[in-house]
Amino acid sequence: MKPNQISLPVDKLPKKWYNIAPDLPEPLPPPKEPSDGPSRMEFLGKTMIHECLKQESSSDRWIPIPEEIRELYIQAGRPRPLYRAKRLEDQLGLKKVRLYYKREDLSPTGSHKVNTALAQAYFAAKEGKEALVTETGAGQWGSALSYAARLMDLDCIVFWVRAVYDWKTDRRTFIKLLGATVYASPSNETKIGRELLAKDSNHPGSLGIAVSEGLEYANSHEGSVYCLGSVLNHVLIHQSIIGLETIEQFKLADDEPDLIVGCLGGGSNFGGIALPFAGEMLQDKRECEFLAAQSQAAPNLVSGEYRYDFGDVAEQTPLLKMFTLGHLTEMVPIRADGLRYHAAAPLVSALRNHEIVKAVAYPANEEAVFMAARMFFQSEGWLIAPESAYAVKASIDEALKAEKAAEEKVICMNISGHGFLDIEAYRDKLGIK
């Protein structure tokens, strides 16, 4: 019998990232300057990592992964296994449908975010930078960048929305243990922060404020760069390592996926698993469908408009063409905080516009997705992140639909992270005492 775990040998770790831009049906609409205010591109050009900006507009299909980054990936546990979800299939009574899942939950910080964090830290160090600056909401990105900075011996400064900073004590300790400097935002470290604190010394902060503080800080401190963890092309390029490994693992399993499923907030985990497969499809090398699993709290691909919008609430980024709910849209809080973003990455949005990517959104009360996560835990034995629960829920729904139609189908989902720091959410959503 074939084992349920399909492991790629360490020496088969991909040597190149994949960039889907040159394979898109039409060129990716470029970023644009907004009609008023200072040049955002000039500002970002000074504040971000040059190699990442170069990749951002690259038309190369393959981008070599420097040997040092490959070593960092291996240190962080890559390649990560692909699993055949045989036990979940049995639980669901599937006969015609086969399920697989990719294990990004085995990450040292608990999510796929390390894949770009390590790349960015390496390039920053190579450009002589000394400090990485960022904002964080739920804390996953702040954890990943702190981790990457530590491994590259760089400083890391994280501006963290105060309302979250105050209660996420374990995540906060995790980040501080890595040696990062963490400021509750608004903070006294920036002009904008001081102004807000003068008005309200207990200001709860927001992601927009944290971005503004981070950008101001990076721009005013020599040797600092600002790092972003989702949405942008270079982030999705780094995340392509997920899908590239998965392609090799399907060859080892002697099988082929008909449908790739990932959860989607900004699009880095979805893009990571989907784009390498989509690229092969666009090159007529395979047939495949793609499904993004979202929350009705932020259904950007389901009910957003395809238009130019800011990437952030603070309007400090250039305008990007994306499926967006509007950058000032208020979104209700959900436990899968990583899915709470107003727009989908330009590369994913372009595929959505060509109807290559489909999307589904689940109710913001999240009961159905947490029940799917419990079923996954009880059958496969791995406790997953609330975000990943959306991919599992969508995969189960698609599997049952195909089974009912007596359709043979192979579904591959990405498990973006583990749930060890989200147990309180399970307790709350499933009413466990």
Place this chain on the structure above:
Amino acid sequence: MKPNQISLPVDKLPKKWYNIAPDLPEPLPPPKEPSDGPSRMEFLGKTMIHECLKQESSSDRWIPIPEEIRELYIQAGRPRPLYRAKRLEDQLGLKKVRLYYKREDLSPTGSHKVNTALAQAYFAAKEGKEALVTETGAGQWGSALSYAARLMDLDCIVFWVRAVYDWKTDRRTFIKLLGATVYASPSNETKIGRELLAKDSNHPGSLGIAVSEGLEYANSHEGSVYCLGSVLNHVLIHQSIIGLETIEQFKLADDEPDLIVGCLGGGSNFGGIALPFAGEMLQDKRECEFLAAQSQAAPNLVSGEYRYDFGDVAEQTPLLKMFTLGHLTEMVPIRADGLRYHAAAPLVSALRNHEIVKAVAYPANEEAVFMAARMFFQSEGWLIAPESAYAVKASIDEALKAEKAAEEKVICMNISGHGFLDIEAYRDKLGIK
């Protein structure tokens, strides 16, 4: 350059467990009945899994791992990688000493305990049992057995010391999510529990009481068996999978360890990594030293006596010949709760008696070990369990000693578990705000 991650292919997962008993310099002193009370052996014979009791007194060197258990191991992520700790070596400035670590932290429940839990659940199911019963203190063993029961479709009943049950909310949710029934002990489910609750309805409980409740429950419920997670021979046999994989991985790395280090409470994680290497040494196939890292809260191998003693406070087990502090010894609380046990497993104790195993104990305030764990996190990037921190601390101490003496040395430590559910301990011990 050689990669830091040394992975064993899935198809190289060992097919047999190793039993050191026949290779010991002299026969293992057998268990004995205490001079008063009912026959403990008869009682356990009725209450435990028959296959495990058979293994307990087996003189076979190799015990085949049933194919179904191998599949469960693979599902649970085995084989687990061995890492060369190159980054920690650099941090310590080592030139002559090489460090390696085995990754039991990649376990679905967070510790090595699943290795025996899965075996016990499989054998229980094969013997037609329907429920696994146990006690738990810190919660690691309760988690592992709940997990294994779920995967084998068995019920699991956990008696959990009330004082711990009340505050370990995340561990409790984790166990309940797996579908186990958890009782705060003393409980109303047993005669002994009801008697204690009648006297004090808020009785905090103890491990001894929880063991007594579990045994009474298993003995009075048809189809139930009682499972133990450490100390006994069959547990150490199941855990030998750790060391057996590590032996193969050192061959792949073209290197050989001079010293094996593991933390030790009852001895299942230490025995798991050490005994397969010790067996090869006893068969004159290699030279190697062994070091158990303990807490001064429970330094059974350091200052215990080698004599017959009960395995539990409640005096329900037969007498076992062990290095013991005395089964009624009170031990101060420490964060590495898994190391708080009065005696070391008979197999490990026998090796200690022959001076094959050495031991060191670190102060119960645990500051030094948590600092070692932080250094490990900051260099290697993996957050480890408080128990594992003792192995890391001892390995660092030994490495620096060898380096100072300009002695070439290869040290391999076992990382018994991850620290995602122990972050509060890090916060407390390292004074992080």
